[in-house]
Amino acid sequence: MKKIYLLVSILIVGIAISACQTKTVKNKYKSVIMSSNEIIDDLVKSIGGNFIETSIAMRKGNDPHSYNATEKDVIRITDSSLIIYNGGNLEGRLEWVLSKIGNITPAVSIIDCLPKDKLIYDKEKNNNKKSVNPHFWHDPMLWKTAAHFIADNLAPMNIVNQQIYFQNEEVFLYILDRLNNYIKEQVQKIPKEKRIIVTEHDAFAYFGRAYGFETYYLQGSSTSSEISSADINDLADVLIEKNVTTLFLEATLPDKNIRLLQSTLKAKGHFVKIGGTLYSDTLGYNNNYEAMMRHNIDTIVNALSSK
Ligand SMILES: [Zn+2]
Structure with missing residues (x-):
């Protein structure tokens, strides 16, 4: 923690000085829009098209909750024109680093723009x-x-292209409506009493609320808490009562805890299968957001609608 803080302090001084001396070079770098993760980067590319240069703070496929900015990351952040992050403590130590960087690079949190009554709290x-x-x-x-x-954030940065950004937004909204309809149709294939998603962390609360699934998990909406054998035992009892027969793995987390839950259930005489891997906090091998969401619902339907 101390090391990063020191580095950030040095950078603030260093960049303030170099800004006066190398303005042209700095401007060149300042065209980059940095997203905290690949899911946001995909959205930025969908809206910005070929007219913007993008980069991503964290490595693809990593668990965002345990993100810690490296020295290189801090330099890349300060070389960007805008940082777009999810917020709500998704990105580990990123918000702390941004608070230390201050106004060098403007940073905006998407979750802050959502209506408060749409948010889920745990x-x-x-x-x-x-x-x-x-x-x-x-x-x-x-x-x-x-x-x-x-x-809205990209538009003021490039007046010439802003119409294109808003047109791209219209196209993307259509894609989201199409996706929403697809998921709703697929959910109908699952018997109502089987609409239950069990994962390691509470990543599917919004999905569950939108499409009528109950969700159960070993740890909350972060992945930083310790999971005790009592937690596993307690969840196992709930799942037996609910007659749950399927557990899901998550692409950004090891399978250890879900396997432990599976063996705990087995020891209690209740057999569950692993229904596949869901992309909770990463796009994984999927090309874009829509493909990732389709993968998830297809995996869920495949696992929960089979006998
Ligand atoms: Zn998560």
Whole structure:
């Protein structure tokens, strides 16, 4: 923590000086829009098209909750013209780093633009503090707000192209409506009593609310809490009561805890299968947001509609 803080302090001084001396070079670098993760980057590219240069703060496929900015990342952040991040404590230590960088690079949080009554909050263990669940992109109708937010942020940066950004937004909104209809149709293939998603962390709360699934998980909307054998045991009892027969893995997390849950259930005489891997916090091998969402619903339908 101290190291990054020191680096940030040095950068603030260094960049303030170099800004006066190398303005032309700095401007060249300052055309980059940096997204915190690949899901936001995909949205920025959908709106900005070929008219913007983009980069991503965190490595593709990594768990965003455990993100810690490297020295290189801090330099890349300060070389960008705008940072777009999810917020709601999704991105590990990123918000802390941004607070230390201050005004060098403007940073905007998408979750801050969402209506508060659309957000889902979870109670943190061992205290009464409520924290927002950041995984709102799993509801395509909320991702529409994000698309509009991106277009609004890109528009003032390039007056010539801003009409194109808003046209791209219209196209993307159509894609989201099409996706929403597809998911609704697919959900109908699953018997109502089987519409239950069990994963390691609470990443599908928005998806569940939008499409009528109950969701169960071993840890909350972050992945930083310790999972005890009592947590696994308690969840196993709930799943037996609900007659759950399927668990899902998540692409950004090891399968250890879900396998433990599976063996705990087995020890209690209740057999569950692994229904596949869901992309909760990454696009994975999918080309874009729509493909990732389709992968998830197809995997869920395949697992929950089979006998
Ligand atoms: Zn997550």
